[in-house]
Amino acid sequence: MSSYARPSDLDEALGLAARGHRVLAGGTDLYPRAGWELAGDVVDITSVRDLQGLSFDDGLRIGACTTWSAIAETSLPPALHGLQQAARQVGGRQVQNAGTIGGNICNASPAADGIPPLLALSAEAEIAGPGGTRRVALEKCLIGPRRLALMPGEILVALHIPAASLEGRSAFAKLGTRSHLVISIAMVALHVRAKEGLVTQVGAAVGACGPTARRLSRFEASLLGQPLAKIEVDPGLIRPDLSPIDDIRASAGYRAGAAVTLMRRLCEDLSR
Numbered sequence: 001m002s003s004y005a006r007p008s009d010l011d012e013a014l015g016l017a018a019r020g021h022r023v024l025a026g027g028t029d030l031y032p033r034a035g036w037e038l039a040g041d042v043v044d045i046t047s048v049r050d051l052q053g054l055s056f057d058d059g060l061r062i063g064a065c066t067t068w069s070a071i072a073e074t075s076l077p078p079a080l081h082g083l084q085q086a087a088r089q090v091g092g093r094q095v096q097n098a099g100t101i102g103g104n105i106c107n108a109s110p111a112a113d114g115i116p117p118l119l120a121l122s123a124e125a126e127i128a129g130p131g132g133t134r135r136v137a138l139e140k141c142l143i144g145p146r147r148l149a150l151m152p153g154e155i156l157v158a159l160h161i162p163a164a165s166l167e168g169r170s171a172f173a174k175l176g177t178r179s180h181l182v183i184s185i186a187m188v189a190l191h192v193r194a195k196e197g198l199v200t201q202v203g204a205a206v207g208a209c210g211p212t213a214r215r216l217s218r219f220e221a222s223l224l225g226q227p228l229a230k231i232e233v234d235p236g237l238i239r240p241d242l243s244p245i246d247d248i249r250a251s252a253g254y255r256a257g258a259a260v261t262l263m264r265r266l267c268e269d270l271s272r
Helices: 010-018 068-073 078-087 093-098 101-107 115-120 217-223 252-271
Strands: 022-024 042-044 054-056 059-063 124-129 132-137 142-144 155-162 169-175 186-195 198-207
Touching: 010 042, 010 124, 010 155, 068 078, 068 093, 068 101, 078 115, 078 169, 078 186, 101 115, 101 155, 115 169, 115 186, 115 198, 169 252, 186 252, 198 217, 198 252
Parallel strands: 022 042
Antiparallel strands: 054 059, 059 155, 124 132, 124 155, 169 186, 186 198
16 A cells, blocks of 8 residues: 655655655656556655755755745846746646756656756755765766666755855756747757856756756866957857757757757857
8 A cells, every 4th residue: 555755854765765765855857757656655755844944054054955945036136047038938837836956856867957057056956865965966876767876865955155155147048839838849048158258157957858857068178268248159168068969849969959059149149
């Protein structure tokens, strides 16, 4: 017989996860994949206090069960505007009210809207489990389509954005057949800091163009030292890091071209 638990204490939630309960963190991805009926035991972690809200302390901590609506509506510095833009495009309003940032990450879709802006901000994942708590760079957690590097019994507790990534500006853009309620053809995120008009720090990421969202390290390196007002985008430093597929939404070639075009638009937006 299956059971449903909704603890408010993290230790209780971890105990249930260690016993094999399926973790529910909003359900906007999990329920559709399960056919709207979850088999087996479930632990709903959305009432766990330690997994809620945003707090600043040598960076920003975002609890894994913070909803997209909360992220979109919180007053945040310009460096986090890209994440907020993504939050406003995750499904419709009902999905944003129920869906959580942690659930979006743990679902690990190659087209998860929340992941590219977090990658561009050098976010780290805080993970708790039977062996204790650890922090890992988010990009190292993404190991394949719908595969996150969580050990049995582990729960994603929070995302941490370092203090250095809270300076500067960021932006996010996605391409789909419409702006909401659609799986993206391509999406990009960009974070830049500048001093005396020259780029001093950059994070760039792309989604829906490979088995996982990923950072564009070669493109990032090319932007360092460039004038922010006249950033040059070399497609040859973006396309090699992409591995898009042909599917019902777009061809691989179209996805790659769209990613380059979207990134060029973000560079123009952030230069103003």
